[in-house]
Amino acid sequence: MDVAALAHARGAPPPCRGRIRVEPADFRVDEDCAIEHTGSGEHLWCRIEKTGLTTHDAVQAISRRAGVHPRHIGVAGLKDRHAVTRQWLSIAWPVHDPLPDLDDLPGVRIESMVRHERKLKRGAHRGNRFVIRIRDLTGDTAALDEDIRRVAACGVPNYFGAQRFGHGGRNIDLARRLFAGRRLSRNRRGFALSAARSLLFNAVLDARVRDGSWQRLLDGEAVMLDGSHSLFARNETEQAAEALEARLAAFDIHPSGPLPGRSDGDVVSGIAAELESAVLADYPDLTAGLAEAGLDGARRALRLPVRELEWHRDGDALTLSFRLPTGAFATSVLREIVDTAEAGAESADGA
Known part of the structure; x- marks a missing residue:
């Protein structure tokens, strides 16, 4: 799956183009730990x-x-x-x-x-603060303010970025070789499994962006609390539909998508489960391989809130600053605002 071909929340790629990472100082990341x-x-x-x-x-x-x-x-x-x-x-x-x-x-x-008293552990940070300078803007720059305000108000699809899959999708090829019986080092096995799960999640999210449901709660939705991995089943909660919609609008809860493995506790059902099953049916080797690898299924929010989003125009340059939680990708934000060409790839935690 080509990350660039994934559906955009705005309905099409942005009409404005620009360049990022022209020099290191154009992409600043401050870890919040x-x-x-x-x-x-x-x-x-x-x-x-x-x-x-x-x-x-x-x-x-x-x-x-x-x-x-x-x-x-x-x-x-x-x-x-x-x-x-x-x-x-x-x-x-x-x-x-x-x-x-x-x-x-x-x-x-x-x-x-x-x-x-303790060693710093992976994932101990709360997120990252980004300050990103986009240079050489061309195209319909008049659309920038509207697109940025929409991102601030609605968030963006919470796609995994291209870095997760390796150059030319090599980590997916690695996963298929792993599932075919090839032995890999611990690190390479981790890259392969992570890439396979990420591809399947992106495929489900792409389908929900295309049908407009990525920021709506479907029948049978597995609902995720913002800022945590806690879930509850929409069809089993006693909360009224109006209360759930209010929490959704306030970014307190989000629809979720699968990170496939052996089982995710069957918290998803109904229309949401049917949609996921239809998408995952196109990837039988990856879903079976992840289950056989012994990974427990998990969920990830489909929607990514973009907090503290600020922007400034200076001639043909745009500077964006915003905060994202751990595991989110800055380019998932950028792709809804500017069609970018970049000098480097993203980091493993989205920076």
């Missing part, structure tokens, strides 16, 4: 700013300088190379040892250090 540090403990937490490096690159550089194995360095999320990003990482570091000298690391600047 609201953890209160204890000020003591065996883990040294560092707030870093990196430029022109992936998070893996930064971890490797700090590992070499500090003499600590990478497995003893924790990060919450993975950030892209083609950006200026700020995030926390933790280093296992004895309490009585002098602080490591991490100055003058190419592409890495240490903003602060603080001790904590």
Whole structure:
């Protein structure tokens, strides 16, 4: 599945075009990791700013300088190379040892250090704040304000971005080889399984964008609470339809789509289940492979609220700033506003 061909909420690709990531400072990401540090403990937490490096690159550089194995360095999320990003990482570091000298690391600047009792775990951050500059705007730039206001009011389809599938969709090919019996390393197996689930989710969401139901609750909907993975079945709740619609309008709840595996608890039924089954029937090898791999089924919100969205025009450039939760992709927002050409790919957590 070509991510660029997925349906747009606006009904068609944006009439305005532009370029992103012309230089790293055009794409800024600030990780929101609201953890209160204890000020003591065996883990040294560092707030870093990196430029022109992936998070893996930064971890490797700090590992070499500090003499600590990478497995003893924790990060919450993975950030892209083609950006200026700020995030926390933790280093296992004895309490009585002098602080490591991490100055003058190419592409890495240490903003602060603080001790904590625990290692930083993947997914511990709440989300990311983006500031993105889009250059060389052409086309119908008069449509920009209307499209941005619509995104602020309605959110966007919560698609997985192209990075999830690898260059040319290679992670999907990897998944099919895995399901055919090929042995893979732990990391490559994880990439393959994640890509397969993401493709199936995108396919269901694409169908619901095309029929206009991606921001409506269908009969039998598995309803997801905003900011959590908690679900309830629309057909089993005692809440009145009017109350559910009010919560939907307030972004308190969202329709959800499948991340297939062995089972998702059968929380979806009725029309919603029929639609999902019809879409997934086109991918029997992937759905069967995910179930046989032992993954538990899960759900993901179909709708992505774009919080604190602000914008500024400066000649043929547009600057957008907004906040997204963990696991959301910034290009899912951009694709509803500007048809972009970019220099680099997204990070694993959407940055």
